Amino acid sequence: MSVTGVIVEYNPFHNGHIYHLQQARSKTNCDVLIAVMSGHFTQRGEPSVIDKWTRTRFALEYGVDLVIELPFNYATQSADYFASGALTLLNALGIDTLVYGSESNNADELCQIAQTITHQQDSYDQLVKEAMNQGERYPTACNQALSVLLNKEIRLPNDLLAFSYIKEIIQQHYPIQPVSIARTNDFHSVSLNGKISSATSIRQALKDHTDISQTTPMAKELEKNPILLEDFYDLLYYELISNPHLDQYHLVDEGIDKLMTKKIMTATSMEDFISSLTSKRYTQARIQRTILSILINQPKGLYPIDYIRVLGMTAAGQGYLNQIKKKTPIPIISNFSSCQSPLLDLELKATKLYACALPLKKRLAFIEKEYKGKPIRI
Missing domain, CATH: 1.20.1390 (PWI domain)
Incomplete structure (x- = not known):
């Protein structure tokens, strides 16, 4: 059985993501497609403009078989920690291929860089530390280290994330093949660009009350109460x-x-x-x-991932879970009552924070859904 994984935020889910899912299935011919998705807050430290349950439903309707949650503690971190959490979950679920978006679309070069850095990890870490001590931002410090060691740079945002994914796969010896898909738009663009526009541009359009109906299938849901x-x-x-x-x-x-x-x-x-x-x-x-x-008064440090939380599944996804649940090194859960974890405590706090931006009459039910709700099934 072929199992493909994708790492997503869907903030919001749009036509470019539909293309990504179509390409993921086409390139891998997978039997099951698993998405690990950020919850109510994202990697850049922003709230998702729409809740995770709505995003889960759209992901399932457009080609994902199984949606699992990337815990807040990892979903809101820099690229390396974000990648570490996501790949811990996907590897535990037995994926054999990771499909990701990339501006350069050059998986071989990113793999070569990641392999070289892994073999020179101490030198690389020291160069990064020295650059940061001189006041450089972490991404700049990483690129300076790459330039010194390999005379190369990785500056585009999706390439940087892809590099973190590939580096994590190599360092942890995961049996996962990375597969690249070329991005079809500018990640940072704040202007809508036809039917396939960036999530950044759609969020800006929501702020500006601009029509987004041609860019995303969830336009009606987004226009009701986008969270910023x-x-x-x-x-x-x-x-x-x-x-x-x-x-x-x-x-x-x-x-x-x-x-x-x-x-x-x-x-x-x-x-x-x-x-x-x-x-x-x-x-x-x-x-x-x-x-x-x-x-959310988040304690310092990161907690180890000690559960796999299912947000939603199709019949194919449920069938795969039934096959693999006894083989996974991390327990699979569908609700809070089956697990006690500091990661879940943070998840509930994050949901309570997110609820503060909702209309008052919706807040209690929204919070209760976090620990009483069941995975979405379609």
């Missing part, structure tokens, strides 16, 4: 001015809590606040991840 980071500004303001122990939270170090407390006093919006903190040292994504960590 700006929705949490008042909660952040209160946390920063009232909590004297911010430095106990994940990513809050080097005195950034004091700087944040200072900047919040004069900022006029979440966007203004983030812009005032973004620097050579801290990327916008790093600032946003730090904001999330503060908002």
Whole structure:
């Protein structure tokens, strides 16, 4: 049996993702397609514009057989930790192929770079550390190290993620073949570009109240109540001015809590606040991840992944789960009652935070669905 995995956020699910799923099936001829998906918050430290249950349903309707959740503790981290969590889950579920999007579409070169770096890991880590000590951002520091060791650079966002995936596969000796699909649009573009537009441009269009109906099958759902980071500004303001122990939270170090407390006093919006903190040292994504960590009071460090949580499945996905559940090294769960884990505690806190941006009458049912709800089946 051929089992293919994809690592996704679907923030939001759009026509480009439909193309990706079609290509994944075409290239691998897989029997089962598994997606590991971020929950209510994403890798760049932003809330998903629409909840994970709606995104799960669309993923299943358009070709995914099994959707599993990437825990908040990994979904909102930098590329290497994001990749580590996602591939831990996919490998435990027995995938043989990972299909990912890439600007360069050159899997062989990324594999060669990852293999070389793995053999020179100590030198690479030291160069990255030295660059960061000089004030460089982590992505810049990584590229400087690559330039010194290999005279190469990886600068495009999906290539950087792909590099993290491939590096993790090699370092952990996972029996997974990476397969590349060329991206069909500009990841960073904020302008809609026909039927296949980037998730970034669709989110911007939602902010601008621009028609998105040609870009995504979930347009009607998105237009009802898109969730944006700006929705949490008042909660952040209160946390920063009232909590004297911010430095106990994940990513809050080097005195950034004091700087944040200072900047919040004069900022006029979440966007203004983030812009005032973004620097050579801290990327916008790093600032946003730090904001999330503060908002849910996230302890420092990462917890080991100790469960596989199913968000949704087709008949084929359920059949595959029945085959593999006794073979997986990590238990498979469908609800909170079957597992106790600090990762699930964080997931519930994240859902409670996300619910704060919903209409008041919907909040309780939304939170209850997190620990009472069952996987979606189609």
